[in-house]
Amino acid sequence: RAGVSLVEATNILAKQATSKPLKKALEKVEEDVRAGIPFSDAVQKHPKVFPELFVNMMKSGEATGNIDDTLERLANSYEKSFRLIKKVQSTLTYPAMLLVLIVVVVFFMLIFIVPTFVESFESMDAELPMLTVLTVALGEWLRQYWWLPIGAVVIGVVVFQYLYRNNERFHYTVHYMLLKMPIFGQLLQKTAIARLTRNLSSLFSSAVPILQALTISQKVSGNPVVGKVVLDARASLEKGSTLTEPFEKSWIFPPMVTSMTRIGESTGSLDYMLEKIADFYEEEVERTVDTLKSLIEPLMIVVLAGAVGIIV
Secondary structure (H helix, E strand, O other): OOOOOHHHHHHHHHHHOOOHHHHHHHHHHHHHHHOOOOHHHHHHOOOOOOOHHHHHHHHHHHHHOOHHHHHHHHHHHHHHHHHHHHHHHHHHHHHHHHHHHHHHHHHHHHHHHHHHHHHHHHHHOOOOOHHHHHHHHHHHHHHHHOHHHHHHHHHHHHHHHHHHHHOHHHHHHHHHHHHHOOOHHHHHHHHHHHHHHHHHHHHHHOOOOHHHHHHHHHHHOOOHHHHHHHHHHHHHHHOOOOOHHHHHHOOOOOHHHHHHHHHHHHHOOHHHHHHHHHHHHHHHHHHHHHHHHHHHHHHHHHHHHHHHHHHO
């Protein structure tokens, strides 16, 4: 918009890029554009840096002559998506880290603290409460076989990662169970809806054909459960039905989403309606995250105190 040519702009960005992969990709893109290759084709050669959403919106921007508007929409979309994901991650990371801390503290007390009292208990020659007997027995077992739970966790993590990356059914089941979780499931559901509607709105605004837009959105949705509904919506459109119908059949999309999508379809303002849905759910996620943060911190401290208190 400042009148800087695409080649020069790419050169400036390449010089100031701190990420080596991004810097290298931008340098290659600059070379290709100087050689007469369209910008969208140049970035398409670097799928690890420039996702399919970016490439297809740039193709549309070049075709309509609105590259600056397209880039601005992409920037807004990526910034909002990044901010939303980071906020959710920070909320989920805190309880996870505190849970690990609780396990470490309990292990330490059972292995090093509890055994020091065993001789005292034996010299008392009295009947010990069942909780004390179990705690002492668990401490002795962990001192001898401490490697078993650690090994089980390591093997479990390795197997989980392998299945998650290589087994589509397992991958889908994990995301389905996460979405069904109490409290956190709703947070992830709202995040997924915001991300999907933001991407679809950006693609529609850039005049990307609706079937192609749905295919791209399914690939970049980040959630196979949501992605499946998007594929169903694509199939519905191919059969001459509406986009809204598969959304209404799915438990993932609340009535507000389906109602606004239906209105958008009937009035020809689908991109605007999807943008409003994304705005609403992004605000919902931010509110939910702030509420959860204020509730999780004292709750996890109580859990930690309870775990230590039981051993004491």
